[in-house]
Amino acid sequence: MNTLYEIELIKQLKARYFRTLDTNEWTGFGQCLTVDCKARYRGGKWSFDSRSEIVGFMKEHMSAETLLSMHTGHHPEISVDKNGVTAVGTWYLHDVIINIEHRTILTGAAIYADEYRKDSGEWRISKTGYERTFECLEPLHEKHRILHNMFAG
Amino acid sequence: MNTLYEIELIKQLKARYFRTLDTNEWTGFGQCLTVDCKARYRGGKWSFDSRSEIVGFMKEHMSAETLLSMHTGHHPEISVDKNGVTAVGTWYLHDVIINIEHRTILTGAAIYADEYRKDSGEWRISKTGYERTFECLEPLHEKHRILHNMFAG
Amino acid sequence: MNTLYEIELIKQLKARYFRTLDTNEWTGFGQCLTVDCKARYRGGKWSFDSRSEIVGFMKEHMSAETLLSMHTGHHPEISVDKNGVTAVGTWYLHDVIINIEHRTILTGAAIYADEYRKDSGEWRISKTGYERTFECLEPLHEKHRILHNMFAG
Numbered sequence: 036m037n038t039l040y041e042i043e044l045i046k047q048l049k050a051r052y053f054r055t056l057d058t059n060e061w062t063g064f065g066q067c068l069t070v071d072c073k074a075r076y077r078g079g080k081w082s083f084d085s086r087s088e089i090v091g092f093m094k095e096h097m098s099a100e101t102l103l104s105m106h107t108g109h110h111p112e113i114s115v116d117k118n119g120v121t122a123v124g125t126w127y128l129h130d131v132i133i134n135i136e137h138r139t140i141l142t143g144a145a146i147y148a149d150e151y152r153k154d155s156g157e158w159r160i161s162k163t164g165y166e167r168t169f170e171c172l173e174p175l176h177e178k179h180r181i182l183h184n185m186f187a188g
Numbered sequence: 189m190n191t192l193y194e195i196e197l198i199k200q201l202k203a204r205y206f207r208t209l210d211t212n213e214w215t216g217f218g219q220c221l222t223v224d225c226k227a228r229y230r231g232g233k234w235s236f237d238s239r240s241e242i243v244g245f246m247k248e249h250m251s252a253e254t255l256l257s258m259h260t261g262h263h264p265e266i267s268v269d270k271n272g273v274t275a276v277g278t279w280y281l282h283d284v285i286i287n288i289e290h291r292t293i294l295t296g297a298a299i300y301a302d303e304y305r306k307d308s309g310e311w312r313i314s315k316t317g318y319e320r321t322f323e324c325l326e327p328l329h330e331k332h333r334i335l336h337n338m339f340a341g
Numbered sequence: 342m343n344t345l346y347e348i349e350l351i352k353q354l355k356a357r358y359f360r361t362l363d364t365n366e367w368t369g370f371g372q373c374l375t376v377d378c379k380a381r382y383r384g385g386k387w388s389f390d391s392r393s394e395i396v397g398f399m400k401e402h403m404s405a406e407t408l409l410s411m412h413t414g415h416h417p418e419i420s421v422d423k424n425g426v427t428a429v430g431t432w433y434l435h436d437v438i439i440n441i442e443h444r445t446i447l448t449g450a451a452i453y454a455d456e457y458r459k460d461s462g463e464w465r466i467s468k469t470g471y472e473r474t475f476e477c478l479e480p481l482h483e484k485h486r487i488l489h490n491m492f493a494g
Contacts, residue, residue: 050262127360168364258475
């Protein structure tokens with residue numbers, strides 16, 4: 036088992052997770068998760084016990100044309116077990132969510148604690164969740180303009 | 189060929205690309221690109237077909253003392269071909285551009301699709317470009333103050 | 342010596358440095374530094390010559406319940422010496438500091454230049470510092486609200 040190689044694969048998995056989340060590619064997003072994946076976002080405020088629950092929630096709450104999000108994950112601290120079958124990881128989240136309808140911008144930071152499992156030869160997230168360090172909400176500036184929105188026709 | 193080592197070299201290449209861009213080190217920036225590098229920024233709105241065109245454009249548009257930029261690239265998903273001579277990569281861009289003269293701040297996110305080529309033993313970017321997820325423009329707060337500007341005397 | 346493995350360890354070291362800084366875990370933060378660590382933040386404006394000086398300063402200036410910070414480090418360019426005992430690294434810092442009491446938000450970017458040393462088998466930061474590319478200060482929007490603050494009761 037090449038630990039560094041497994042760590043690189045897990046980093047790329049998390050990269051796909053964030054990319055598909057913000058581009059609303061829900062099939063690709065679901066493939067990042069094990070079928071029995073548990074999620075505890077915001078210290079457990081949002082709690083889910085399967086891939087379908089997580090994808091369903093995200094699809095419902097994150098895929099409006101009026102909702103622009105940027106989730107970036109920094110500073111991975113990943114450890115792979117000796118057999119290369121499970122792993123744990125910490126990430127530092129920075130997120131920005133612009134609600135065009137309500138004209139608000141939410142910004143925050145959080146520490147992610149993840150678990151990963153090799154599933155038919157592929158790493159997936161088996162447990163995920165984060166604790167906020169902080170979260171802020173403010174109105175958009177009255178002259179704030181969206182120059183580009185990938186979801187708008 | 190050690191794939192992980194090549195991936196690490198490409199990450200460091202992209203690191204130099206962003207660092208030299210924001211610090212306006214145009215010689216170092218040019219060295220990140222192959223001579224025939226193609227660039228298609230903002231879904232092709234800005235389109236260039238050589239290193240000299242790309243460097244020329246950046247030099248002209250990004251090197252004013254009144255323009256402060258932060259380009260950070262996240263979530264690399266890099267694959268190297270079997271011979272270790274070419275590679276492709278995806279990055280998640282977060283950018284902020286403060287225009288002191290116009291008193292505006294532009295913020296955005298985008299997905300980069302890059303191609304890399306080994307050129308006299310060194311990785312360079314042979315094709316680059318991104319598609320915006322979103323881009324926003326707003327006026328600077330009337331009490332917004334620049335405490336430090338590396339380009340100001 | 343496996344260079345890539347040492348580079349990964351140094352990335353995880355810097356990850357702990359930023360995580361413990363923003364979560365105010367000062368014991369963990371101190372363990373990221375050699376006892377004789379030198380720090381030159383903001384081009385030397387803040388200058389320290391030992392772990393205890395650095396930790397003391399951070400503890401005093403960064404651990405108020407009214408101070409929320411996000412420090413993220415991007416684009417590591419790390420080189421390890423041939424013996425795997427010392428290393429140097431560049432990082433691109435993005436930082437945000439919200440002062441709830443003064444109702445201000447400071448944002449900035451900087452280029453970090455670090456030195457690392459293996460110390461009883463563990464990498465630590467032996468010298469650190471950054472040069473700002475820019476730094477801005479503005480008032481918080483009058484309707485800016487903190488929805489979550491990990492330091493508030």
